[in-house]
Amino acid sequence: MPETSLAQVLRSRGLRMTPQRQLVLxxxxxxxxxxxxxVHAxxxxxADSVNITTVYRSLELLEQLGLVTHTHLSHGAPTYHPAEDHQHVHLVCRSCGAVADADPELLRPVAERLHTERGFQVDIAHIALFGRCADCEADQ
Structure with missing residues (x-):
């Protein structure tokens, strides 16, 4: 999917284009x-004058505009990634912190079973599975 122009999206919503918003995206x-x-770093x-509050506000706006999305990969701050990325499950290594993507089809049977048995609709794109990556396993 091609990258969406921030200026186009902002103009279509009657919002102003700022250099800070573009830098964050x-x-x-x-x-x-x-x-x-x-992102702030x-x-x-x-632009060393951009503060963390501006980054948080920009990320919130970019998510409302559908240009970025977030997930929680730990107990800390959310992790953002471009919305134009394909939907994926996050694989998070508890040892080194690496994040890899996995095809959401891997979890489709689980999601379908939960929907059938419990009426629960899983948001697969917001799933993070924690474990150990191949490199950390090899180092053991």
């Missing part, structure tokens, strides 16, 4: 999976 796209603090390399 660019940082999320560059980092892939990133916390607001990681990258944004500050280009």
């Amino acid at each position: 660019d940082a999320v796209r560059r980092l892939g999976h990133a916390t607001p603090e990681q 990258l944004v500050q390399q280009a």
